[in-house]
Amino acid sequence: MKKKDGTSRRQFLKTAAVSGAGLGMAGALPTAAAPAAETAPPTPATKVPRKTLGSTGEKIPILLLGCAQRFDDKYDKILHRSYKAGVDYLDTAHVYADGWSHKTIVPFLEQIGGRKNVWITSKFPAKPGDVPGFEKGLDTCLSELQTDYLDLFFMHALNDPKHLDPEYIKMGEGMRKSKKTRFFGFSCHGDRMVELLNKAAKVGGIDAIMFRYSFAQYGDLELNKAIDALKKQGVGLIAMKTQDSVPKDQAEVVQFKSKDFNLAQAKLKAVWADERIDSAVSHMDNTTKLKENVDAALSPIQLSMNEFQQLQRLATATAAYSCHGCSQICEPHVPGETKIADALRFLMYHESYGEQDKARTLFNRMTPAERTIEGVDFTRAAAACPRGIDIASRMRQAVDRLA
Ligand code: SF4
Structure with a gap:
């Protein structure tokens, strides 16, 4: 056609x-x-x-x-x-x-x-x-x-x-x-x-x-x-x-x-x-x-x-701002239980969907261990991300906006 x-x-x-x-x-x-x-x-x-x-x-x-x-x-x-x-x-x-x-x-x-x-x-x-x-x-x-x-x-x-x-x-x-x-x-x-x-x-x-x-x-x-x-x-x-x-x-x-x-x-x-x-x-x-x-x-x-x-x-x-949820790629590279894909999804609800309340609620439903960024080194996770996401920076934004 x-x-x-x-x-x-x-x-x-x-x-x-x-x-x-x-x-x-x-x-x-x-x-x-x-x-x-x-x-x-x-x-x-x-x-x-x-x-x-x-x-x-x-x-x-x-x-x-x-x-x-x-x-x-x-x-x-x-x-x-x-x-x-x-x-x-x-x-x-x-x-x-x-x-x-x-x-x-x-x-x-x-x-x-x-x-x-x-x-x-x-x-x-x-x-x-x-x-x-x-x-x-x-x-x-x-x-x-x-x-x-x-x-x-x-x-x-x-x-x-x-x-x-x-x-x-x-x-x-x-x-x-x-x-x-x-x-x-x-x-x-x-x-x-x-x-x-x-x-x-x-x-x-x-x-x-x-x-x-x-x-x-x-x-x-x-x-x-x-x-x-x-x-x-x-x-x-x-x-x-x-x-x-x-x-x-x-x-x-x-x-x-x-x-x-x-x-x-x-x-x-x-x-x-x-x-x-x-x-x-x-x-x-x-x-x-x-x-x-x-x-x-x-x-x-x-x-x-x-x-x-x-x-x-x-x-x-915009690839570096669009997390596709492939957590098996990045999460094995951080110690502990930090949930990168979930946190970045909730950040998307906040930044792109205008659903601030929902984003905060879901983020805070994660356990403290799942949403922590303190002392977590995201360097290897970011290097593994196929979309080139600056994970440390985006996780910091998630915590600042949603916690
Ligand atoms: S940060 Fe990158 S590797 Fe991790 S889930 Fe998102 S797109 Fe996949």
């Missing part, structure tokens, strides 16, 4: 790979050329386009409402405006908003005539080796949402490939058979994400996965191979953390210029341009963000080569 400047995304990616584009993004680039025909918006576009989720046969909107928030239980503008725009897929979890997400979705379900009118995905965390914990977790989600089924149940934020051992796959089959959930899968964004994705492609029994994916990962060879393997197996793929957020002043280092999209919209368009990705979830906690995201989803205009290049320049320029 031709872009508005007459080039195809495949052409751009090929050019970038050959030239290196000065971006340090060696390795395979996505095989995507253009959005699948089924994602083409209706004419005139009034509702967010839909795409089939893996092999489920179900068409879901390409933009999903991230529900890590407490909604207004009388009348919530975000929920209702999303629904009217065709974003009729709620992505929630037992732990979101300290349990308030589930509770405050319930009145909305009544207001729209019942839960059958929306797709509900929920998630539950569990301890390793605890199949009954996940099973109880599904019941807890159903009870809190006051429904007798979910459309999709995720094991939440998996980071241990053991959770894809046969007993868990069997558990998923049982959940589907019981009709408590129509589909089953997991979410992941931690240091073992690629390992998990590869295992999921091998073991089967997983309908869909929500995982970290953004413009900043186009050159990640291993991730791209895993995505290709999952696509081949018909696993539904939902992108999360599409913004690869960095502090605002850093994001402005590359002055993104476009006559069609702002930076946040362009980042979403970049993910949607990858034909392997079925949908992207976005945490939309105000009506401006919702409108911008919906406008981007409705727009038939694709990113130009110049816009892709600007995003890739941004990825390179």
Whole structure:
């Protein structure tokens, strides 16, 4: 498919790979050329386009409402405006908003005539080796949402490939058979994400996965191979953390210029341009963000080569401010229990999401040993970090802002 400047995304990616584009993004680039025909918006576009989720046969909107928030239980503008725009897929979890997400979705379900009118995905965390914990977790989600089924149940934020051992796959089959959930899968964004994705492609029994994916990962060879393997197996793929957020002043280092999209919209368009990705979830906690995201989803205009290049320049320029959670690389190089990846994630909530209270709460929930920086030498950890993060300095900022 031709872009508005007459080039195809495949052409751009090929050019970038050959030239290196000065971006340090060696390795395979996505095989995507253009959005699948089924994602083409209706004419005139009034509702967010839909795409089939893996092999489920179900068409879901390409933009999903991230529900890590407490909604207004009388009348919530975000929920209702999303629904009217065709974003009729709620992505929630037992732990979101300290349990308030589930509770405050319930009145909305009544207001729209019942839960059958929306797709509900929920998630539950569990301890390793605890199949009954996940099973109880599904019941807890159903009870809190006051429904007798979910459309999709995720094991939440998996980071241990053991959770894809046969007993868990069997558990998923049982959940589907019981009709408590129509589909089953997991979410992941931690240091073992690629390992998990590869295992999921091998073991089967997983309908869909929500995982970290953004413009900043186009050159990640291993991730791209895993995505290709999952696509081949018909696993539904939902992108999360599409913004690869960095502090605002850093994001402005590359002055993104476009006559069609702002930076946040362009980042979403970049993910949607990858034909392997079925949908992207976005945490939309105000009506401006919702409108911008919906406008981007409705727009038939694709990113130009110049816009892709600007995003890739941004990825390179801000890599040292964007921790990807690969804690197995840096944390073995510090003594004690200091949790670098968690601390930097909470710092991101503070600097980039504007969620100061949440950031402080989560940071202070870590044990003193996990958040200490006193007497810790981060030199070797920083040398190991593939993103070039000045870990000592960023950890100091985390403590100064969040402790
Ligand atoms: S600091 Fe670097 S190595 Fe450590 S988790 Fe973040 S990106 Fe990975």
